[in-house]
Amino acid sequence: MALDRxxxxxxxxxxxxxxxxxxxxxxxxxxxxxxxxxHRHFAGRDALVRALEALGIAECEAALDTARLAEGPAGDAxxxxxxxxxxxxxxxAFLYTENQLFEGEQQNEGWARIDARLxxxxxxxxxxxxxxxxxxxxxxxxxxxxxxxxxxxxxxxxRVAAKDFTYMIVELLLGGVRRIRA
Amino acid sequence: MALDRxxxxxxxxxxxxxxxxxxxxxxxxxxxxxxxxxHRHFAGRDALVRALEALGIAECEAALDTARLAEGPAGDAxxxxxxxxxxxxxxxAFLYTENQLFEGEQQNEGWARIDARLxxxxxxxxxxxxxxxxxxxxxxxxxxxxxxxxxxxxxxxxRVAAKDFTYMIVELLLGGVRRIRA
DNA sequence: CCCAGATGAGACACTCATGTCTCATGCTGG
DNA sequence: CCAGCATGAGACATGAGTGTCTCATCTGGG
Numbered sequence: 001m002a003l004d005r006x007x008x009x010x011x012x013x014x015x016x017x018x019x020x021x022x023x024x025x026x027x028x029x030x031x032x033x034x035x036x037x038x039h040r041h042f043a044g045r046d047a048l049v050r051a052l053e054a055l056g057i058a059e060c061e062a063a064l065d066t067a068r069l070a071e072g073p074a075g076d077a078x079x080x081x082x083x084x085x086x087x088x089x090x091x092x093a094f095l096y097t098e099n100q101l102f103e104g105e106q107q108n109e110g111w112a113r114i115d116a117r118l119x120x121x122x123x124x125x126x127x128x129x130x131x132x133x134x135x136x137x138x139x140x141x142x143x144x145x146x147x148x149x150x151x152x153x154x155x156x157x158x159r160v161a162a163k164d165f166t167y168m169i170v171e172l173l174l175g176g177v178r179r180i181r182a
Numbered sequence: 183m184a185l186d187r188x189x190x191x192x193x194x195x196x197x198x199x200x201x202x203x204x205x206x207x208x209x210x211x212x213x214x215x216x217x218x219x220x221h222r223h224f225a226g227r228d229a230l231v232r233a234l235e236a237l238g239i240a241e242c243e244a245a246l247d248t249a250r251l252a253e254g255p256a257g258d259a260x261x262x263x264x265x266x267x268x269x270x271x272x273x274x275a276f277l278y279t280e281n282q283l284f285e286g287e288q289q290n291e292g293w294a295r296i297d298a299r300l301x302x303x304x305x306x307x308x309x310x311x312x313x314x315x316x317x318x319x320x321x322x323x324x325x326x327x328x329x330x331x332x333x334x335x336x337x338x339x340x341r342v343a344a345k346d347f348t349y350m351i352v353e354l355l356l357g358g359v360r361r362i363r364a
Numbered sequence: 365c366c367c368a369g370a371t372g373a374g375a376c377a378c379t380c381a382t383g384t385c386t387c388a389t390g391c392t393g394g
Numbered sequence: 395c396c397a398g399c400a401t402g403a404g405a406c407a408t409g410a411g412t413g414t415c416t417c418a419t420c421t422g423g424g
Binding site: 033034035036037040 | 400401402403404
Binding site for chain 2: 019020021075078097100101122125129130131132133134135136138139140142143145146147149150151153154159160164168171172173174175176177178179180
């Protein structure tokens with residue numbers, strides 16, 4: 001059933017987030033099914049990763065919708081976005097490094113759509129005078145991915161408390177380390 | 183000779199930075215030697231990665247020395263550090279993700295030394311009133327790694343100009359995106 | 365010139381993950 | 395109750411990467 005498929009996908013995401021080289025057998029065990037059944041759901045490891053990619057893209061776009069990036073101050077929109085995307089951060093971190101492998105091959109167009117919406121957000125903040133203009137929107141987008149991945153790993157390894165995830169990322173991204181104001 | 187070994191290590195680093203799953207054969211080709219000779223230098227893939235880790239740690243510590251983290255304003259020290267570490271950023275990015283795999287196994291103590299020096303730098307900035315105190319030094323250290331990796335990949339894929347690497351990272355880390363000050 | 369050491373090329377066995385298949389079992393809807 | 399279907403367990407072949415070995419070749423120093 002479709003519900004099973006989703007469950008398998010979720011547990012695979014959770015496992016691969018922690019151990020990106022996990023075996024099909026390990027993925028199956030983690031989902032509580034046999035390797036044979038896993039293969040009945042996903043033709044192979046490649047298909048599984050593709051499905052995870054689709055899931056990650058879907059969750060990202062859902063978070064982008066939830067965050068209503070076009071409304072209010074851009075800084076607040078970034079905050080809403082990180083908060084909305086937090087549950088998917090682990091999966092994002094996995095896909096982020098996985099994408100480093102897709103050397104030549106074309107990657108899922110979904111990422112391009114997401115990149116476009118993120119760069120649009122940063123550009124909006126720049127045009128409204130809220131964000132500085134000497135950091136390119138492309139770099140800010142990349143940096144956001146990097147901070148999300150770092151945050152997810154830091155939480156996973158216990159270096160940062162899970163409840164501080166959003167705060168740490170948003171504050172660093174928006175305000176930086178330097179203490180000037182107040 | 184030792185010089186050859188270093189050359190092999192360098193080209194392996196360059197290759198694995200781009201394609202972290204490269205085979206021993208590809209690594210050998212990239213270094214301009216045969217697989218047999220590669221095996222004469224490094225017992226196996228594991229030994230090669232360990233050697234790369236040692237190289238990365240050595241370059242990191244050299245950069246930390248060069249940057250003189252204890253001198254002057256902490257913000258300036260961060261700037262010097264990122265500038266000094268830039269040539270090794272690609273290797274760092276590779277090792278950063280590679281370390282995600284070292285689940286249980288104890289990792290090289292060198293990283294602990296480096297982490298300690300970095301957290302000490304951030305703590306110094308906080309105690310001098312230069313850095314804000316609501317972001318933990320541990321998180322700032324993690325975030326620095328993440329930004330270095332993101333920066334290295336962004337440059338590798340052409341999304342950011344190589345000459346902007348240091349500026350982008352330092353400015354984002356220290357000042358953040360928000361434009362408050364003149 | 366000659367020898368020793370290093371190298372490249374290739375063969376070989378081994379391991380491991382993968383993908384496919386079969387068969388027995390268990391559950392469910394008719 | 396029974397037929398049908400999904401599942402679990404396991405066997406099996408395959409391919410890729412690895413590690414080891416041998417042998418021919420090349421090169422530099424004595």
